[in-house]
Amino acid sequence: MTGQTYFVTGTNRGIGFEITKYYSNLSKDNKIIATARDPSKADKLKELAAKNGNVEIITLETTSDKSIGLIDSELAKIGVDGIDVYVANAAISDSYINVIDCPKEVWLDHYTVNSLAPILVLQKLYKHLLxxxxxxxxxxxxxxxxxxxxxPTPVSAYGQSKAALNFSVLELSHELKQEGFKVVAVSPGVVSTDMGNHGHSEIVKNSPHLEDLLKSVSITPEESGTQVAQVIDNLKEEDNGKFLNYDHTEYPY
Structure with a gap:
C-alpha cells in the first residue's frame, strides 16, 4: 500500500484524534501531520506518535494569523513534500443561546474558528496539495x-458558522474542480466527545423533548472518526461538492 500524507487540525482529542489514529494504524507508510494548539498537553497524541512513528505533531492555533503563517516552516522542518488530504476538523461549539440573546463576541468567535480558520489554513496548504x-x-x-x-433548538452562532463553512465547500468545489480536487463537507454525527457531551446537555436544557433522540443517535468518537475516515477513503469524483454524513449517505444542505 502506498502511503499518503494527511494534514488534520484539532487532533489532541475527540474526532480529530480518532481520524489521526485511524490513518496512523492503517499503514506505517502513511504520514499524519497532526495539529494542536498546545502539543505539550496532547498526551494521547504524543503517545500515538511515539508508538507508531508516522505522526508528526505541529503547533497550530487556527485563530492566529502568526501561527498560520508558520505552517510552511513547520512543514519544512519535518520534510513534508506535498499533502494528499486536508481534514479541517478544529472547531468550537458553545452557543446554545437564542439568536436574540447571543452576544457579538460569541458570533465572532464561532465564525473565526469554524468558518474562516479552515479556509485560511487551506490558503497556506494549497501549494502543498498541488x-x-x-x-x-x-x-x-x-x-x-x-x-x-x-x-428548532438554540444553536445560533454554531449553526450559522457551520452553514457558512458549507457555503465555502460548495464554492471551492467549483473553483478547484478543474484541478482535480474533491471538496466535501462531512457531518461526523452526534458524537460523545467532550464538546459533544456539553452540547447534548445544553440542548436538552433548552429542548427536553430531544433527549431521547440524541441518546438514540449518539456514537463514540472512535466510531465517528473511523467512519469519517472511511468516507474520505471512498471519495469519488462525483462526490465533489457534496455534504456527506459519517454513515456514507448524503446530508442535505
Missing part, C-alpha cells in the same frame, strides 16, 4: 449547519 494527485479537501461540518434539516 504537489500530489489525491487532492482531497474535507471540512468537518455539522447537521446543525443544515438549512434543509433544521432542528
Amino acid at each position: 504537489k500530489k494527485e489525491t487532492r482531497k479537501l474535507v471540512f468537518i461540518s455539522s447537521g446543525a449547519g443544515s438549512l434543509t434539516r433544521f432542528v
Whole structure:
C-alpha cells in the first residue's frame, strides 16, 4: 500500500484524534501531520506518535494569523513534500443561546474558528496539495449547519458558522474542480466527545423533548472518526461538492 500524507487540525482529542489514529494504524507508510494548539498537553497524541512513528505533531492555533503563517516552516522542518488530504476538523461549539440573546463576541468567535480558520489554513496548504494527485479537501461540518434539516433548538452562532463553512465547500468545489480536487463537507454525527457531551446537555436544557433522540443517535468518537475516515477513503469524483454524513449517505444542505 502506498502511503499518503494527511494534514488534520484539532487532533489532541475527540474526532480529530480518532481520524489521526485511524490513518496512523492503517499503514506505517502513511504520514499524519497532526495539529494542536498546545502539543505539550496532547498526551494521547504524543503517545500515538511515539508508538507508531508516522505522526508528526505541529503547533497550530487556527485563530492566529502568526501561527498560520508558520505552517510552511513547520512543514519544512519535518520534510513534508506535498499533502494528499486536508481534514479541517478544529472547531468550537458553545452557543446554545437564542439568536436574540447571543452576544457579538460569541458570533465572532464561532465564525473565526469554524468558518474562516479552515479556509485560511487551506490558503497556506494549497501549494502543498498541488504537489500530489489525491487532492482531497474535507471540512468537518455539522447537521446543525443544515438549512434543509433544521432542528428548532438554540444553536445560533454554531449553526450559522457551520452553514457558512458549507457555503465555502460548495464554492471551492467549483473553483478547484478543474484541478482535480474533491471538496466535501462531512457531518461526523452526534458524537460523545467532550464538546459533544456539553452540547447534548445544553440542548436538552433548552429542548427536553430531544433527549431521547440524541441518546438514540449518539456514537463514540472512535466510531465517528473511523467512519469519517472511511468516507474520505471512498471519495469519488462525483462526490465533489457534496455534504456527506459519517454513515456514507448524503446530508442535505
